[in-house]
Amino acid sequence: MNYTLHQLLVFLKITQTQSITKAAEELHLTQPAVSIQLKNLQDQFDIPLTEVIGRKIFITDFGKEIAAAAEKILNEVHAINYKTLAYKGQLIGRLKITVVSTGKYVMPYFLSDFLNQHPGVELVLDVTNKSMVIESLKRNEVDFSLVSVLPENMQVESIELMKNKLFLVGNREHQYSGELHDNSILEEVPLIYREAGSGTRQIMENFIKQNNMRVIKKMELTSNEAVKQAVIAGLGYSIMPLIGIKNELSNGDLQIIPVKGFPIQSIWNLIWLKNKSFSPVATAYLKYLQQEKSKTIQEWFGWYGQF
Incomplete structure (x- = not known):
């Protein structure tokens, strides 16, 4: 077996998105590059990892087991990286955020300085529509979500970012x-x-x-x-x-x-589940936002007031 971490990462993303196209978008790769990585991984197994019916890709039972193993391996790799940085006294860990699709024009500007200050923080940012954003928050899969319409019948806390x-x-x-x-x-x-x-x-x-x-x-x-x-x-x-x-x-x-x-x-709000237990990274990011929000708006969105 000569599979690489990159192949495992690509395959895991395919299983999560159920799509080579979406996996390519989220990994910032071309579709042919993702297809090649999938083929190279498949060539190392006699049992199919996927099957294509019509134009849709399906993950076989064997493929699902390999994906679960791949996720464990990749998590262990992240843990090694985090431990190395921890010994250097750096803030380490993952920051997971879901963002409604138009929020992609907003959220990066409220993240860039924080990530530059803390190179040990890994960002996992998922851009999708509001219903999927709320669902991921409800399942407690993320630290924060960016929305312009607050969810109903859900106990959340929030910080206003901008209009x-x-x-x-x-x-x-x-x-x-x-x-x-x-x-x-x-x-x-x-x-x-x-x-x-x-x-x-x-x-x-x-x-x-x-x-x-x-x-x-x-x-x-x-x-x-x-x-x-x-x-x-x-x-x-x-x-x-x-x-x-x-x-x-x-x-x-x-x-x-x-x-x-x-x-x-409406208002762009960063929201989180009420009474959520934050990781050190999430706690640090919330503190950063409270202190730097106004500066970020002035620096990047000064033009906004002209309309």
């Missing part, structure tokens, strides 16, 4: 005047929605419901980037978080349409 502003946006094909439009404009334009379970969609639907609107739902897409590209291509309009469209506004691909009642505002 989340959402605007009606379109591409540049039709030039709107600078005058403030009545919110009935939402009933006149085809709207592009995020998928069910998205925090952005929930905020959007709440606004439409509160104002008793009958809107034209053009399509539903599963990521903020997909919505953005569809709007740029002229397929419709959408209510989007400002945080994710800065570059497109600057280069003229998108325009904010001034509408009464906008921006819709």
Whole structure:
């Protein structure tokens, strides 16, 4: 047997995501690179680790046993690294955070200095939609979660990071005047929605419901980037978080349409389970946020107040 730690890591990620494409995205590798690592690992076993039916990959019972063993091996490797750093007096361990998809434009800026100060801390950051974020928190699989809509029927504590502003946006094909439009404009334009379970969609639907609107739902897409590209291509309009469209506004691909009642505002909150027992790393990070939050906002999000 000549399998490598990298092969085990790739295979474990495939079993967790049930997808070569998603595993590649989370490991920041190309799909061919992930497929090659899977093949190299499979070549060392006579029993299949996976099987493909249609276009979907399934993990065999034997593959699940190998994945469980791989996880134990990788955890032991992490433990060795942590012990080495501990002898040097460094803060060590994993910081696990789940983030709603649009939160990927926010969370890295509240992490970078902390991670630079503590090289012994390993970050595990999962970006997904709100329903999956809340589920991981509910199962106590993570230290913190970043959301723009607080979960209902769940006891959590939180720290506010910054405002989340959402605007009606379109591409540049039709030039709107600078005058403030009545919110009935939402009933006149085809709207592009995020998928069910998205925090952005929930905020959007709440606004439409509160104002008793009958809107034209053009399509539903599963990521903020997909919505953005569809709007740029002229397929419709959408209510989007400002945080994710800065570059497109600057280069003229998108325009904010001034509408009464906008921006819709929520708050980016970092949340955790009430009475959770924090690791030393999680405790240190929470303290860091409380002390450095304002500085981070001023340094990275000063432009935000212009809108």
